[in-house]
Amino acid sequence: xxxxxxxxxxxxxxxxxxxxxxxxxxxxxxxxxxxxxxxxxxxxxxxxxxxxxxxxxxxxxxxxxxxxxxxxxxxxxxxxxxxxxxxxxxxxxxxxxxxxxxxxxxxxxxxxxxxxxxxxxxxxxxxxxxxxxxxxxxxxxxxxxxxxxxxxxxxxxxxxxxxxxxxxxxxxxxxxxxxxxxxxxxxxxxxxxxxxx
Amino acid sequence: xxxxxxxxxxxxxxxxxxxxxxxxxxxxxxxxxxxxxxxxxxxxxxxxxxxxxxxxxxxxxxxxxxxxxxxxxxxxxxxxxxxxxxxxxxxxxxxxxxxxxxxxxxxxxxxxxxxxxxxxxxxxxxxxxxxxxxxxxxxxxxxxxxxxxxxxxxxxxxxxxxxxxxxxxxxxxxxxxxxxxxxxxxxxxxxxxxxxx
Numbered sequence: 001x002x003x004x005x006x007x008x009x010x011x012x013x014x015x016x017x018x019x020x021x022x023x024x025x026x027x028x029x030x031x032x033x034x035x036x037x038x039x040x041x042x043x044x045x046x047x048x049x050x051x052x053x054x055x056x057x058x059x060x061x062x063x064x065x066x067x068x069x070x071x072x073x074x075x076x077x078x079x080x081x082x083x084x085x086x087x088x089x090x091x092x093x094x095x096x097x098x099x100x101x102x103x104x105x106x107x108x109x110x111x112x113x114x115x116x117x118x119x120x121x122x123x124x125x126x127x128x129x130x131x132x133x134x135x136x137x138x139x140x141x142x143x144x145x146x147x148x149x150x151x152x153x154x155x156x157x158x159x160x161x162x163x164x165x166x167x168x169x170x171x172x173x174x175x176x177x178x179x180x181x182x183x184x185x186x187x188x189x190x191x192x193x194x195x196x197x
Numbered sequence: 198x199x200x201x202x203x204x205x206x207x208x209x210x211x212x213x214x215x216x217x218x219x220x221x222x223x224x225x226x227x228x229x230x231x232x233x234x235x236x237x238x239x240x241x242x243x244x245x246x247x248x249x250x251x252x253x254x255x256x257x258x259x260x261x262x263x264x265x266x267x268x269x270x271x272x273x274x275x276x277x278x279x280x281x282x283x284x285x286x287x288x289x290x291x292x293x294x295x296x297x298x299x300x301x302x303x304x305x306x307x308x309x310x311x312x313x314x315x316x317x318x319x320x321x322x323x324x325x326x327x328x329x330x331x332x333x334x335x336x337x338x339x340x341x342x343x344x345x346x347x348x349x350x351x352x353x354x355x356x357x358x359x360x361x362x363x364x365x366x367x368x369x370x371x372x373x374x375x376x377x378x379x380x381x382x383x384x385x386x387x388x389x390x391x392x393x394x
Contacts (some may be wrong), residue, residue, distance in 0.1 A: 022220075171315055
């Protein structure tokens with residue numbers, strides 16, 4: 001079990017990283033925000049990079065919960081499960097003040113310079129896409145997407161378009177870009193199935 | 198006409214901002230890279246923010262040239278003009294080492310903390326989307342996209358999905374995410390027209 005200080009640092013880090021990015025995050029400010037004693041940071045974390053990677057792990061815990069909640073909900077058709085996951089993400093962005101997706105933010109900021117972040121963030125996206133692909137394969141077998149659909153390719157496409165919408169919602173401070181991406185992508189996947197029946 | 202030192206700083210800044218982002222860019226390193234004399238930076242630029250905003254202007258000059266070259270090419274059908282613009286952008290990303298789009302990068306990194314960047318980057322996207330919308334309206338009149346298509350909405354959608362692909366190409370160091378987005382988005386826009394004929 002984590003100590004309260006470690007948890008407080010990770011929680012505050014999540015919000016600060018989302019807002020300011022990695023290079024914009026100051027350890028001093030993090031300590032001030034959490035009222036953690038000086039020295040607490042390096043007691044709990046090896047380095048700023050170690051800290052931020054642990055914040056990514058924390059972020060992914062929430063993603064895992066959301067994936068489980070949505071993608072395993074057999075009461076919804078398979079494509080609707082994925083859409084529901086995105087809608088819950090959108091609602092989370094709303095609560096955060098439309099700062100977008102932390103994976104997209106850190107991926108943009110750091111993948112040109114920090115190989116550890118490039119591989120970790122890509123592994124997160126690949127994990128999510130794999131889970132989506134299972135649902136898309138179910139949708140394919142039910143004729144809800146075109147038979148020729150490559151499930152993993154479609155999954156990556158959905159995720160990439162979503163991340164573009166997440167960037168734009170950060171610029172707009174508004175969910176419209178996210179809703180537009182969802183309507184277009186899910187509408188198109190379904191239309192392809194209808195046109196090939 | 199700009200002085201050579203100013204131009205050298207802007208050129209080097211473009212590559213460094215793309216690779217490292219704003220907070221990861223050091224003025225000392227910029228001066229070393231360009232072998233500019235100490236003091237040259239603040240002779241030419243008010244601040245780091247002023248410098249980066251001028252780099253964005255420089256980036257947009259290239260975008261304007263690309264838009265003019267592609268969107269005014271009457272030898273191509275309207276949708277193909279937009280696709281050609283994206284393909285030229287993809288080729289540029291390739292030359293840069295697949296670091297993605299500087300507008301997307303700075304938009305992600307800074308829009309949570311720097312209002313000046315949030316508004317400037319959004320203005321750049323809005324300008325590009327407006328130009329796309331003109332072509333989409335032409336495509337609509339020619340029946341190449343569904344009659345019900347809102348040109349500006351479709352333009353923003355294309356741009357947002359592209360930016361998501363640009364982020365993923367930065368993570369993959371590979372153009373596949375960009376090609377996947379183009380095939381899906383242009384295919385879907387056309388399919389909507391075909392299904393409503």
